[in-house]
Amino acid sequence: MTKPTATSSQLSSAVIAEEKRLRGTRYGLLAPGILTIFIIGIMPLSIVLVYSFLKPGDFGGVTWELSFEAYVQLLFEEDIFDETLSFTTDYLEIFWRSVGLGLVTTIACLLVGFPTAYFIATQPPARRNAWLFLITIPFWTNLLIRTYAMLLILRDQGMINLSLIKIGVIDRALPLLYTDFAVSLGLVYAYLPFMVLPIFASLEKLDFRLVEAGYDLYATRFRVLKRIIIPLAKPGIAAGCILVLIPSLGAYITPALLGGGKKLMIGNLIELQFGQARNWPFGSAIALVLMVLVMLSLLIYLRSGGRKGASARKSIDLKYQPGFSQIAWFCIVVLYAPIAVLVLFSFNQNRSVTVWTEFSFDWYVKAAQNEGIQHAAWVSLEVAFIAMVISTILATMAALVTTRTPPYRGLNAAITVINQPLMVPEVVTAVATLIFFAIIKQATGVTGIGYLIAAHTAFCIPFAYMPIRARLEDMDLSLEQAAADLYAPPFKVFRRVTLPLMMPGIMAGAMLAFIVSLDDVIITLFVAGPGETTLPLYILGQIRRGVTPEINAVSTLFLGISVILVTLIFLFGTNKNKGKQ
Amino acid sequence: MxxxxxxxxxxxxxxxxxxxxxxxxxxxxxxxxxxxxxxxxxxxxxxxxxxxxxxxxxxxxxxxxxxxxxxxxxxxxxxxxxxxxxxxxxxxxxxxxxxxxxxxxxxxxxxxxxxxxxxxxxxxxxxxGTTNFTVDKTVYKGDINTLALMFDPPEELKGRINMLKDMNDVINAGLRYLGYPRCNSDKAQLKELNSMLVKAKANWRTMDYSVIEKLTSKDVDLSQSWNGAAKRARKDRPELAYAYPKEGFTGxxxxxxxxxxxxxxxxxxxxxxxxxxxxxxxxxxxxxxxxxxxxxxxxxxxxxxxAAPEIVMPASAPAPEFVPPCAQEVTDLYSKIWTNLNK
The missing domain is CATH 3.40.190.10 (Periplasmic binding protein-like II)
Structure with missing residues (x-):
């Protein structure tokens, strides 16, 4: 109190210096992620924006003439008969169906995913990782293959119908397949981990003293769940919902396979314009409208803001919520049922993937002799691994400076840019990236798999970013501040305190990035160069001409490898922990 | 490190x-x-x-x-x-x-x-090859060489049909069924085509490229199909027969x-x-x-x-028609019809 002026001026200059340093770090950490997405995501997208205001070219492409027709076409159409322009609901209907299906999928994923994530988060730490991997392993198998396995279960002569008929519950096959039910089931199945992992990352640090306090105040289990647990897990829930809703809006392979292809989704509609309809401007316009809608929903997410949490204390009783463990087990069964079917059919002697005849190793022998399929598998793993590592690093850096910080200039813009690859339907990103890369290739003469990896890295970033951000939002700064008070230099604080604390988020993010890259079809189809066929592309080529069980054999091997790998990581991880103790 | x-x-x-x-x-x-x-x-x-x-x-x-x-x-x-x-x-x-x-x-x-x-x-x-359709002869016993089986199917085939998810293949088959020319921009004829397709679609179960899998799993009994795929499907389902419709077909x-x-x-x-x-x-x-x-x-x-009947065309079959690419205005009309059909 005696010498306030001097100290305060010293202090303020120190604060200013600190601010400056902070700003430097902030933008330094943000730059690589933002730059990657800007170059690989947003620059190509500007091509789409320009295209949407042009006229379609002869036999695909565009003619360089300004036109608003693409946007007019969305709402009005020239009547085939009398050439008058009238309001059309065709496209709105397709939009509405996609949004409806996306919402149903998101809600179903949340209903199953939240209890599952909660159950996993309340397990002892050692078992927690095992559960996480258990959830992720099925996704090492390509989505197309898993969807095929679902066909085997759901169809008229599929497992459910045959067994129901056998035990006499029904006498005629229930029409399960080629219905909206089958499509939602397929989408829930495809996107469930996108819900579970972020919520887990968020719940893992839940402070059960708060739950205890709730019970002390005579709250029921349901009330505790509603008033304490769910609000605390909100960042994770929001991240999960976005990661499920947006991709399912643009999805079209799953709806086509399980829905029987009789109804278009937005994704199909856009693909049609870039394909047989040969109207690129219209395809671009639909994509941009969808993107704007998605951006609006992301803004709502950003408004939902951050939450606080603290370190956990274990108490089994407090953590119990009725039915949650059953749902978690149910979730595992549902995830593994199609996998079991495909493993079974990899030993089927018959050429068809639909009829069981007898046990044999034929398809393993065939796969061992098939260079194409092996090469494709390696390319897939290579690309997925590198893309996972780079995107996780970039996403972690970006997450560090976009959470737990007072708002600064460009914060919301940065978050929107980071998530940009999520907001555009894949077909559009694919075409835009193709055009953009072709320009670079011709200008520089550089070719190679680097382009494919770059494209994968860009769209993996938001998938890695979301769980990491959700995790960070739940961590408070007190531990880091304590470390800094003990004169730990910033990097040491990061390595010894921040990084270990955010590790579950990073793991979840890396796993999502890996899965997403391993599953990607459309972008890869357009960006891959000679000799860069990935496993999903290989399978896509087979769909038209008949899928052979070789794929099942390779998928089973993939599964085997992943199980071994996971077990190793698991054993290694627990040993290390024991050593430390 | x-x-x-x-x-x-x-x-x-x-x-x-x-x-x-x-x-x-x-x-x-x-x-x-x-x-x-x-x-x-x-x-x-x-x-x-x-x-x-x-x-x-x-x-x-x-x-x-x-x-x-x-x-x-x-x-x-x-x-x-x-x-x-x-x-x-x-x-x-x-x-x-x-x-x-x-x-x-x-x-x-x-x-x-x-x-x-x-x-x-x-x-x-x-x-x-050719693009026609293949049908289970034990399910439908009549003459198979007509497009009516896809567009105005008999009772036993209703709801048991797969069409290719291909705008041109479906529209061209429809135009042949109605007896109108390909690459058609005649709006009156297209309007008729549109309502014919919408009506026919009620009897289709699926629209998908994976013909072989749809047929061998017995999800459908008739599928629009390329001849090679039809042959391969027949290997697992010998009752299938590949049709050469009298109205003509695409080569x-x-x-x-x-x-x-x-x-x-x-x-x-x-x-x-x-x-x-x-x-x-x-x-x-x-x-x-x-x-x-x-x-x-x-x-x-x-x-x-x-020796396959799918590959070796019978003498009685009409000559396959190779359809050139249509002008953009025709394609625009086709994609409107296609979108309306699939909405």
Missing amino acids: KQKLLTTIMATCLTFAMGSVQAAGELHIYNWGNYTNPEMIEKFEKMHDVKVTLDGYDSNETMLAKVEQGGSGYDIVVPGDYMIAIMIKKGLLEKVEPNKMSNFKNVDPKWVDVYWDKGRNYSIPYQW WMDNVAVLKGAPNLENAKLFMNFMMTPEAAAMTSNFANYANGIIGSEAMMNADLT
Whole structure:
């Protein structure tokens, strides 16, 4: 109190210096992620924006003439008969169906995913990782293959119908397949981990003293769940919902396979314009409208803001919520049922993937002799691994400076840019990236798999970013501040305190990035160069001409490898922990 | 440690990025997926000491989009007939003049003066076939050679039909059923087509490319189909019969062509010449299950192929129609009808 002026001026200059340093770090950490997405995501997208205001070219492409027709076409159409322009609901209907299906999928994923994530988060730490991997392993198998396995279960002569008929519950096959039910089931199945992992990352640090306090105040289990647990897990829930809703809006392979292809989704509609309809401007316009809608929903997410949490204390009783463990087990069964079917059919002697005849190793022998399929598998793993590592690093850096910080200039813009690859339907990103890369290739003469990896890295970033951000939002700064008070230099604080604390988020993010890259079809189809066929592309080529069980054999091997790998990581991880103790 | 890891990753990325340096003795083929016999490729590799990479696409349009932007790195593509016409018009194909190559004598004369490449200055036949439908004879016992089975099906086939999810194949079949011409911009006729298709769709169960799987799993009893797929489906479901409807049907041909600016032009020409040998053509047919248009290849083709009713057309069947690409205004009308049908 005696010498306030001097100290305060010293202090303020120190604060200013600190601010400056902070700003430097902030933008330094943000730059690589933002730059990657800007170059690989947003620059190509500007091509789409320009295209949407042009006229379609002869036999695909565009003619360089300004036109608003693409946007007019969305709402009005020239009547085939009398050439008058009238309001059309065709496209709105397709939009509405996609949004409806996306919402149903998101809600179903949340209903199953939240209890599952909660159950996993309340397990002892050692078992927690095992559960996480258990959830992720099925996704090492390509989505197309898993969807095929679902066909085997759901169809008229599929497992459910045959067994129901056998035990006499029904006498005629229930029409399960080629219905909206089958499509939602397929989408829930495809996107469930996108819900579970972020919520887990968020719940893992839940402070059960708060739950205890709730019970002390005579709250029921349901009330505790509603008033304490769910609000605390909100960042994770929001991240999960976005990661499920947006991709399912643009999805079209799953709806086509399980829905029987009789109804278009937005994704199909856009693909049609870039394909047989040969109207690129219209395809671009639909994509941009969808993107704007998605951006609006992301803004709502950003408004939902951050939450606080603290370190956990274990108490089994407090953590119990009725039915949650059953749902978690149910979730595992549902995830593994199609996998079991495909493993079974990899030993089927018959050429068809639909009829069981007898046990044999034929398809393993065939796969061992098939260079194409092996090469494709390696390319897939290579690309997925590198893309996972780079995107996780970039996403972690970006997450560090976009959470737990007072708002600064460009914060919301940065978050929107980071998530940009999520907001555009894949077909559009694919075409835009193709055009953009072709320009670079011709200008520089550089070719190679680097382009494919770059494209994968860009769209993996938001998938890695979301769980990491959700995790960070739940961590408070007190531990880091304590470390800094003990004169730990910033990097040491990061390595010894921040990084270990955010590790579950990073793991979840890396796993999502890996899965997403391993599953990607459309972008890869357009960006891959000679000799860069990935496993999903290989399978896509087979769909038209008949899928052979070789794929099942390779998928089973993939599964085997992943199980071994996971077990190793698991054993290694627990040993290390024991050593430390 | 982390630093080291990062350096390693960077190094790996660089290695991958620079991995595909152009070397002499390479050939990059871009063909439909699962459509190229690996043994045939092996034979070519040994013959000319060339390392071949093979990648697959799922539609003519994907291939066009990729190739048109330039710098795709591919030498050989295998587009369908109408796509060859488009690509020649757009100047995307190299005029390699296969008609002057030594093995051109093997090409069946009926495939030389085709609408998509008159006199064969750009391309040679790869595989050809027809697009019709195949139906379970034990489910439907009547005459199968009419499009009415798809568009006005009898009671036993209702809800048991798969159509190809292909705008042109469905619309062209519909136009034939109504007796109207292809590449049609007559609005009155299209309106009639539109309402006919909407009515027919109520009887379709699915619209999907995976014909074989739909039929062998008994999800449907009739499917619009390419002839090779119909043959393969019959192997698992012998009751199937491939129809040659009296109203007419689409014929198609996929063709080997060389891209303009192909990095390995000479090897591409060698490959083209090689593909006109009866051995290579027969190997392709045995793998892909379609006819090939190269004289002398039948002797080396599998017996079940040369005898298959899907491949060998009966004398009574109308001649297949090869449909050229329609003008953009027609395509715009078609895609409106298609969207309305699928909304």
